[in-house]
Amino acid sequence: MVKTKVIAIASVSGGGKTTITKESRKRLKKSKALFFDEYDFEGAPDDLIQWVEEGPDYNQWDLEPLAADIDLLLEDEDPPAYIILDYPFSYQNDRLKNFIDLSIYIETPLDIAMARRLLRDYxxxxxxxxHNDLIFYMKFGRGAYLEMENTIKPNSDIIIDGASTVNEIVDTTLQNVRM
Known part of the structure; x- marks a missing residue:
């Protein structure tokens, strides 16, 4: 019996986490995907900007609902070969880090990430x-993006160029997953 491999996909907002997770899921046989944004977590900060400014504590987030779903998949009678997590924290949360076999960071230039986010959300x-969102980003939000680049990126196993095409990113992801 082969052990399930858990892959975490991290990036800034608009960096491609969800797209790459979904596309990887389609191309990896016997895989499941879990999406961080589909959960409500106890302890999640009400003000992310303040959380970053105060020195973010990734363990403040109680990720038990996500961990429980990973456990369910791992304990299934016929577990998936791969679990792909659309998950922004890499190895930074103590509850989830021991599940992760490979953490991939999609290094998307901040201008591209912002453009994608605007197209997606507006x-x-x-x-x-x-206009107001751009002002907020420039005054406050950019710090959260830089936090990801300064903490999550260097904590990841693989860094992939987020300016590449979706197919190129997925190809690179799957090459690393299958190693």
Whole structure:
């Protein structure tokens, strides 16, 4: 029996985590995907900017619901060969780090990540709302993006160029997963 391999995909918001997780899931036989944003976590900070400014404590987040779902998949009678996590923290949370066999960081240039986020989140809004979000990003939000680059990126096993095409990123991801 082969052990299930757990792969964490991390990046800044708009960096491609969800897209790469979904595409990798399609191409890896017998795999499951779990998405961080689909959970509500106890202890999650109400103000992410303040959390970053105060020196983020990744263990503040009680990731038990996600850990429980990973446990269920691992304990299944016919477990998947791969569990792919759309998960921003790499090895930084003590509850999840021992599950992870490979952490991949998609290093997406911040201008590309911002453009993707605006296209994703603001397709039916006014330019005023986009304008306000950009002002907020420049005053406060950029620090959270830099936190990812300074903490999560160097803590990952593999760093992939997020300016590459989706197929190139998935190809590189799967080459590393299958090693």
């Amino acid at each position: 397709h039916n809004t006014t330019t005023f709302e986009v």
